[in-house]
Amino acid sequence: MPTITVNVGDDLKERMERHPEINWSEVTRQAIEEKIDALGVLDELTESDVQEITERINGSEHNHVDEESA
Structure with missing residues (x-):
C-alpha cells in the first residue's frame, strides 16, 4: 500500500498527539x-x-414562500 504524507499544521498535530490511542492514519x-x-x-x-x-x-422553495405569505 502506498504511503501518503499529509501536512496537518502544528496546531492540529498537537491536538492529535493528545490522543495517541487514535489510529490517525486509519x-x-x-x-x-x-x-x-x-x-x-x-x-x-x-x-x-x-x-x-x-x-x-x-418546488419546495415555492411552497415555503406560499406558507410564509399565508
Missing part, C-alpha cells in the same frame, strides 16, 4: 474513502437526475 483513510464514495455518487448522477433535484428544490 481515520484519514476512512475519511478519504467516504469522500471518494460520495464523489462517485455525484459522478453517477445523470442530467435528468440533476433536473429532477432542481425541480424538487424549486
Whole structure:
C-alpha cells in the first residue's frame, strides 16, 4: 500500500498527539474513502437526475414562500 504524507499544521498535530490511542492514519483513510464514495455518487448522477433535484428544490422553495405569505 502506498504511503501518503499529509501536512496537518502544528496546531492540529498537537491536538492529535493528545490522543495517541487514535489510529490517525486509519481515520484519514476512512475519511478519504467516504469522500471518494460520495464523489462517485455525484459522478453517477445523470442530467435528468440533476433536473429532477432542481425541480424538487424549486418546488419546495415555492411552497415555503406560499406558507410564509399565508
